[in-house]
Amino acid sequence: xxxxxxxxxxxxxxxxxxxxxxxxxxxxxxxxxxxxxxxxxxxxxxxxxxxxxxxxxxxxxxxxxxxxxxxxxxxxxxxxxxxxxxxxxxxxxxxxxxxxxxxxxxxxxxxxxxxxxxxxxxxxxxxxxxxxxxxxxxxxxxxxxxxxxxxxxxxxxxxxxxxxxxxxxxxxxxxxxxxxxxxxxxxxxxxxxxxxxxxxxxxxxxxxxxxxxxxxxxxxxxxxxxxxxxxxxxxxxxxxxxxxxxxxxxxxxxxxxxxxxxxxxxxxxxxxxxxxxxxxxxxxxxxxxxxxxxxxxxxxxxxxxxxxxxxxxxxxxxxxxxxxxxxxxxxxxxxxxxxxxxxxxxxxxxxxxxxxxxxxxxxxxxxxxxxxxxxxxxxxxxxxxxxxxxxxxxxxxxxxxxxxxxxxxxxxxxxxxxxxxxxxxxxxxxxxxxxxxxxxxxxxxxxxxxxxxxxxxxxxxxxxxxxxxxxxxxxxxxxxxxxxxxxxxxxxxxxxxxxxxxxxxxxxxxxxxxxxxxxxxxxxxxxxxxxxxxxxxxxxxxxxxxxxxxxxxxxxxxxxxxxxxxxxxxxxxxxxxxxxxxxxxxxxxxxxxxxxxxxxxxxxxxxxxxxxxxxxxxxxxxxxxxxxxxxxxxx
Numbered sequence: 001x002x003x004x005x006x007x008x009x010x011x012x013x014x015x016x017x018x019x020x021x022x023x024x025x026x027x028x029x030x031x032x033x034x035x036x037x038x039x040x041x042x043x044x045x046x047x048x049x050x051x052x053x054x055x056x057x058x059x060x061x062x063x064x065x066x067x068x069x070x071x072x073x074x075x076x077x078x079x080x081x082x083x084x085x086x087x088x089x090x091x092x093x094x095x096x097x098x099x100x101x102x103x104x105x106x107x108x109x110x111x112x113x114x115x116x117x118x119x120x121x122x123x124x125x126x127x128x129x130x131x132x133x134x135x136x137x138x139x140x141x142x143x144x145x146x147x148x149x150x151x152x153x154x155x156x157x158x159x160x161x162x163x164x165x166x167x168x169x170x171x172x173x174x175x176x177x178x179x180x181x182x183x184x185x186x187x188x189x190x191x192x193x194x195x196x197x198x199x200x201x202x203x204x205x206x207x208x209x210x211x212x213x214x215x216x217x218x219x220x221x222x223x224x225x226x227x228x229x230x231x232x233x234x235x236x237x238x239x240x241x242x243x244x245x246x247x248x249x250x251x252x253x254x255x256x257x258x259x260x261x262x263x264x265x266x267x268x269x270x271x272x273x274x275x276x277x278x279x280x281x282x283x284x285x286x287x288x289x290x291x292x293x294x295x296x297x298x299x300x301x302x303x304x305x306x307x308x309x310x311x312x313x314x315x316x317x318x319x320x321x322x323x324x325x326x327x328x329x330x331x332x333x334x335x336x337x338x339x340x341x342x343x344x345x346x347x348x349x350x351x352x353x354x355x356x357x358x359x360x361x362x363x364x365x366x367x368x369x370x371x372x373x374x375x376x377x378x379x380x381x382x383x384x385x386x387x388x389x390x391x392x393x394x395x396x397x398x399x400x401x402x403x404x405x406x407x408x409x410x411x412x413x414x415x416x417x418x419x420x421x422x423x424x425x426x427x428x429x430x431x432x433x434x435x436x437x438x439x440x441x442x443x444x445x446x447x448x449x450x451x452x453x454x455x456x457x458x459x460x461x462x463x464x465x466x467x468x469x470x471x472x473x474x475x476x477x478x479x480x481x482x483x484x485x486x487x488x489x490x491x492x493x494x495x496x497x498x499x500x501x502x503x504x505x506x507x508x509x510x511x512x513x514x515x516x517x518x519x520x521x522x523x524x525x526x527x528x529x530x531x532x533x534x535x536x537x538x539x540x541x542x543x544x545x546x547x548x549x550x551x552x553x554x555x556x557x558x559x560x561x562x563x564x565x566x567x568x569x570x571x572x573x574x575x576x577x578x579x580x581x582x583x584x585x586x587x588x589x590x591x592x593x594x595x596x597x598x599x600x601x602x603x604x605x606x607x608x609x610x611x612x613x614x615x616x617x618x619x620x621x622x623x624x625x626x627x628x629x630x631x632x633x634x635x
Contacts, residue, residue, distance in 0.1 A: 028186075029108060029133055029145045029168055034059040034068025034094060039633035046626050050077040058635055064098040066106075089113040096135065104135040108147070128152040129190075131164060143170040153192045155230050158245060160192035166199075180207045194288075195228035195247060215262040226251040237291045247288040255280045272315030281306040284340075292344030300353040301340040308333040324373035333364045359401045365393040384415040402443035408436045424462045431455040438483075448483035449493075450531075466508040474500045481531040495529035495536050498522065512554050516561070519547040527574075541572040541580055548592060561594045565610050585617040604632040 034057060042053045052075045059068035071091045078084045091111035098104045109130040116123040131149025138144075145168040152161045166188040174181040181204070188199035205219035226249055233246035260275035283304040290299065312329035337360040339353040372386035392407040411433040419425040435451040457474035478496040500522050507515045522545075527538035550563030567588045572580040592610035597603070609627040 028110075029094070029106075029135070029147065031059070031066060031068060031094065031096065033057070033092075034070055037635040039631065039635065041629070041631040043627070043629040045628075047624065048079045050079070051075070066094075066096045066098075068094045071111075084116075084118055086116040086118075087113065088115075102137050104137075105132070106135065107132050108149075124154075124156060126154045129164060139174075141172050141174040143168075143172075145169070151190055151192055153190075153195075156245070158230055160195055162190065162192035164188070164190045176206075178208055181205070182207070195230075196226070197228060198224070198226045200224040213264055213266060215264075217258075217260045217262070219258045219260075221254070221256045221258070223254040224251070233289065234291075234294065236294050237289055240291055241289045243289060249284075249286045249288070251282075251284045251286070253280075253282045253284075269318055270315070272313065274313045275311070277308075277310040277312075279306075279308045279310075281308070286340070290342060292342065295345060295349070297349055297353045297356065300345065300350065301342070302353075302357055303338050303340055305336045305338065306333065321376040322373065324371070326369075326371040328369050330367045331365075333366075335360075335362050335364075337361055358398045359396075361397055361401075362403075363395045363397070365391075367391045380419045382417040384417075385413070387412045402439070402441045404440040405444075406438045406440070408434075410434045423464050424460070426458070426460045428458045429456070431457075446482070446484050449480055450483070451478065451480045453478045467506070469503075469505040471504075472500075472502045474498075476500075479529060479531060481529070493529045493531065494526060494539075496524070496526045498524045514552045514554070516550045516552055516563075517548075519545075521545050538574050538578065540583075541574070543570040543572070544568070550592065550594075552594075557599055558595070558597045560596075563592045565590060565592045565612075582617070586614070588612045588614045602634045604630075606630045 037058050038056075040053075040055045042051075044051045052073070054071075054073045056069065056071045059066065069092070071089075073087075073089045075085070075087045089111065090113075093109045094106060095108075096104050096106035107130070109128075112125075112127060112129075114125045129149065129151050131147045133145050133147035136144040147164075147166060147168075149164045150161070151164045152159065154160075166186065168187075169183070169185040171181055171183040183204040184201065185203075186199065186201040190197040200222065201224075202222045203219065204221075205217060207215065207217045209215055228247055228249050230245040231248050233243075237246060238244070256277060256279035258275060258277045260273060262271070262273040264271045281304075285301050285303065287299070287301055308331060310329065310331035312327065314325070314327035316326075317324045337357040339350060339357045341350055367390070369389045370387065372384070374382060374384045376382050388409075388411045390407075390409045392405075394403065394405050394407075396402075396404050411431070413429060413431040415427060415429040417425060417427045431453075432455070433451075433453045435453075436449075438448050439445045453476065455474065455476040457472060459470070459472035462469045476498050479493075480495075481493040500520065502520045503517070505517045507517075509515055522542070524542040524544070525538050526540045527536045529536040545568045546566070548563055548565045550561045552559055552561035565588070567586075569584075569586045570582065571584040573583045575581055590611040590613050592608075594606070594608040596607075597605040607627070607629050609625070612624040612626065614622050614624060
């Protein structure tokens with residue numbers, strides 16, 4: 001028992017010396033993120049971009065002691081005209097020792113490193129967040145976690161140290177008379193003078209069961225988060241306040257109330273719900289050191305106030321041959337941008353800032369209606385129908401903002417599926433959409449347009465003992481028409497038509513050898529268009545073709561594949577006689593390979609690479625190596 005306690009104490013002391021940056025989530029001391037043990041590594045090299053992503057999760061239980069590790073690392077290198085390297089690492093260690101079934105103690109350390117060699121306002125950060133905590137469980141439904149720790153935060157070269165402290169509480173389905181109470185509460189303070197970061201979270205829900213079919217859920221949510229950042233300031237501000245960097249606080253507060261009523265029939269064939277949500281949000285930006293004698297309009301702080309109201313209802317019908325779903329919702333949101341007054345700021349300058357901020361004020365009304373259904377004509381046939389309708393009204397009260405608009409979107413889809421046999425099936429889908437955008441004021445009404453899209457696709461699937469094949473063919477047409485294109489020559493109505501065919505086939509040649517084949521063809525045409533006489537003039541044509549055959553050999557725990565990739569993209573323009581003329585040409589070809597190793601269904605290594613010989617219309621030739629590596633280890 002003593003040895004386990006010393007192991008926990010040693011892990012706390014060791015990892016307190018690490019420097020990292022941690023940002024609090026809603027809950028930090030749960031053990032669930034550490035229980036899915038495994039190692040995953042992914043490396044991708046394509047064109048001039050290199051990306052490495054690694055995740056390692058491991059945990060062990062030693063009777064009354066639990067230790068968990070969670071590490072994530074991501075690195076991106078872009079090697080173009082200038083080389084850019086961005087690294088991000090997050091490491092966390094948790095240890096918990098059970099003293100009694102109702103009382104536990106532990107430690108938690110988070111490591112977060114961020115570095116970007118680009119010249120950004122915030123391109124480097126490091127921090128330590130290490131704390132000790134106690135877990136108190138007076139009952140199986142209630143969990144209380146107070147914590148205390150130290151933090152060392154480094155941002156753009158300035159290091160601050162301080163304390164972090166707070167508490168978390170979880171209540172899960174605690175019975176109160178006829179109600180069940182569920183709640184999550186967190187209080188978090190990070191005092192790193194001269195900065196201070198806080199996080200407040202409370203989500204409380206009451207659920208009641210009127211009978212076996214009716215339920216009612218009432219919930220309230222409150223979230224407040226404040227983050228302090230260093231930022232550059234002019235020399236006068238720095239000298240007058242005797243500081244190295246200025247500090248800006250961003251505080252966001254959210255409040256919401258929700259009531260949801262749910263009905264489920266006893267035979268589970270019918271269900272519907274209705275809910276209403278009201279919410280408030282406030283975003284406040286505050287610059288700590290301001291020299292009002294030297295301030296400009298851009299230096300005046302601002303805040304945003306938002307109010308949102310939403311109603312929604314949905315339902316479903318489930319029977320042996322017929323399934324249907326529907327949902328209807330309506331929401332209204334009002335957003336106000338306000339310039340914050342400060343003593344010493346000239347009234348004329350403050351008024352200029354208020355006028356600029358008022359341009360962003362807006363009010364939005366948003367309504368949606370969606371429905372879908374599937375009917376089985378028999379054991380081999382099935383038809384489906386779905387639709388979606390949306391209306392948006394966007395108003396701006398400022399007379400100098402001309403972005404007021406209404407938007408209407410309607411989409412419908414009909415499908416038919418036929419199964420010729422358990423091995424072979426085919427489907428046919430027809431889809432259409434109508435989108436109309438209308439700017440209310442004349443200053444932007446030249447942008448008014450109607451977009452009509454129609455799409456027809458058909459496909460088949462065959463899954464046999466030795467052959468698996470999927471094929472899809474699709475034709476689509478997009479017609480975008482501007483209402484007042486005669487008044488503005490910069491806006492031309494256009495059409496975009498496309499044909500696509502995909503084929504993916506796998507043939508089992510022998511017990512250990514497969515032939516895999518993947519290809520697609522895309523033919524696209526874009527041109528000027530006139531809707532009233534439904535005529536157009538093509539302007540651009542694209543011919544895209546890809547093919548990759550591959551032989552795959554498998555034996556025991558590994559498989560290896562060798563193939564050949566070919567990609568071609570031809571771009572054509574049209575002359576006055578509507579004749580196609582080749583504008584650009586891009587071809588890429590070369591060998592490809594992949595390797596997969598699977599050991600005891602736990603360790604999975606997959607490597608894929610291909611070598612490209614690239615030719616363009618300027619007869620320029622170059623060679624390029626591409627590679628993907630993925631490693632998964634289920635520990």
